[in-house]
Amino acid sequence: FPSHDKLWPVVQAMIEDVRKNxxxxxxxxxxxxxxxxxxxxxxxDSFTAMYRVGMWLTAGGTMANFDxxxxxxxALSVDDVNAxxxxxxxxAGRTTSxxxxxxxxxxxxxxxxxxx
Numbered sequence: 001f002p003s004h005d006k007l008w009p010v011v012q013a014m015i016e017d018v019r020k021n022x023x024x025x026x027x028x029x030x031x032x033x034x035x036x037x038x039x040x041x042x043x044x045d046s047f048t049a050m051y052r053v054g055m056w057l058t059a060g061g062t063m064a065n066f067d068x069x070x071x072x073x074x075a076l077s078v079d080d081v082n083a084x085x086x087x088x089x090x091x092a093g094r095t096t097s098x099x100x101x102x103x104x105x106x107x108x109x110x111x112x113x114x115x116x
Contacts (some may be wrong), residue, residue: 019089022082032073039070 023031042048056066 015089018085022076024083025078027080028076028081032076035073036070045108 039052042052053063053066057063
């Protein structure tokens with residue numbers, strides 16, 4: 001498993017690439033398929049289905065508009081995604097962190113940062 005100091009520059013470069021170059025039609029299509037499949041499978045499990053409904057209601061949604069996001073996702077264009085990426089994926093606005101588990105969770109992996 002790569003350490004965060006090796007992974008961090010790769011993640012930053014990927015974010016910068018999306019900001020500068022945007023996503024392609026094929027990437028957006030794959031993302032839509034993945035999201036819709038995830039939602040379909042989640043509804044097969046009653047716990048996950050109700051969890052998602054609960055999260056939606058907690059965020060201020062209603063049951064009447066619970067599925068509106070599906071139509072909005074279908075209508076989403078590459079230009080929409082790329083405009084948002086250019087606007088919000090700027091370095092000055094990024095909030096990032098590195099989460100490191102405890103030794104029991106890490107197993108044989110060694111943390112590469114001192115812990116307080």
